Amino acid sequence: MRPEDDETRSPARAARPSLWLTVLSLIAFVVLVALGVWQVERRTWKLALIDRVEQRVHARAQPIPSRASWPAITAASDEYRHVSVAGRFLHDRETLVQAVTEEGPGYWVLTPLERDDGTTVLINRGFVPSERRDPSARQGGNPDGQVEVRGLLRITEPKGGFLRDNVPQHNRWYSRDVSAIAAARDLHNVAPFFIDADAGSRSGPGPIGGLTVVRFPNNHLIYALTWFALAFMLAGRLFVTFRGGLFRRQRFVHEPAGGLDASARRTGSDAGTIVEPT
Template sequence: MSAGQPQRRSLAALAGIGLACALAAGLFAGLGVWQIERRAWKLQLIERVDQRIHAAPVAAPGPADWAGVSPAADEYRRVRVSGRFLNGQESQVQAVTDHGRGYWVLTPLETGEGFTVLVNRGFVPAERRAPASRASGQPEGPVTVTGLVRMTEPNGAFLRSNDPAAGRWFSRDVAAIAAARGLGTVAPYFIDAEPMPGGADRPIGGLTVITFPNNHLIYALTWFTLALMALAAGVFVARDEWRRRADPHRIRPAGSGEGARCATGSTF
């Protein structure tokens, strides 16, 4: 083996380590930038939703607008619609709220504009699940509902599938509920109603939970820290190699590529 081979191998190993550190730093920095972009998007979303829920109500989207209804354009939009509840076709969806465990009461509303939309009238505890137990809270005449547009929740909850045949609902799946109740074509969204007038046993409305976790800054700082650590590791290795080459008599640990050096500087 020539004298230059160990040196070339050492340089190749150093280059490989440097490349790995650079790639790792670039990857971590890219993830950090992505989290910064996500944070900006999340802040815009929070501002947009806050404006929607405090805006004056507008007409609920009718059939001509259904094709364009989307979470980005319509979720949490404050709307108002008038019509009659089809109380005999209501469905109860299991729920957990600040009031405890119980059910959301989803009732079809036949609007004056000629379409049907599901309305989440609010929460009832288990003992008031049956409509007969809250008769004074079941309006029969014309009503006006103000609330927030919500997107359908297909299939069910985590590890819990809806069972339409048994009337067990774990999510507010508009299409499935409409099919199970024979409602025909309904709006592709539902409305979370604000509190409505009625008896003391009426469903408790206005319980929409609007939370958007925003931990992106913490994630970004974590990724940027890892990028700096990767760069620092590369600099440390490069500096150590530089010092070794500047001092050829420097004692290296046993098992190094150029052989172990004893205290006298001899190589064996």
């Protein structure tokens, strides 16, 4: 074989993708499609969750779950249920949890509500600004005696807030951790959830209730389209590469075996063979 033959074959060889690059590309395509399908499934789940929570929030208030059912309470089955509970506030054992709301920075006021059956439920009575964190600044808003509270059932928030751990020994709270608050305030028979009081539970200058934010980000369709678009572009690139390399057809022409001028071509028994891509 003459040097001219290698030079003629080199463009076709250069256009062919290597095996390992082809395998990695196919794996990437499968992964991108799988991610797109997963986001579609997540979107279906999120829409069902939003619809379920909307129904719970706007339903008629029901009594809180019985003590026997407390171990079975989960976020999926119970959170944001509209509930009601009656009892007596233990204002001397309230806990302030740092919060940022539409009213600005301040605190959630979590007050134990002691029920007639001896159980206790933590009530997030609402928000107070920093200048009213001292109970003496809102004594007129702390009702005595038997009260009824309506609001949304919320699941405990253990261990603290984002990058900030609760410090019970210094009375610094960044999340509504029911068990930790109960231990710090020497409370017993405490429900494993708390209740966000609604706006109608406010009394005088007491905490502002009804500030629960019920919002579920739903960007799964955008994510799905992004993954599918990347998969489509990769598939297009693979098609172009394969069509120009592995699967391109070749045709044969003849070149004089002894001729130095590649343009002088003829057929016959003394002709050599070269390959040209079509």
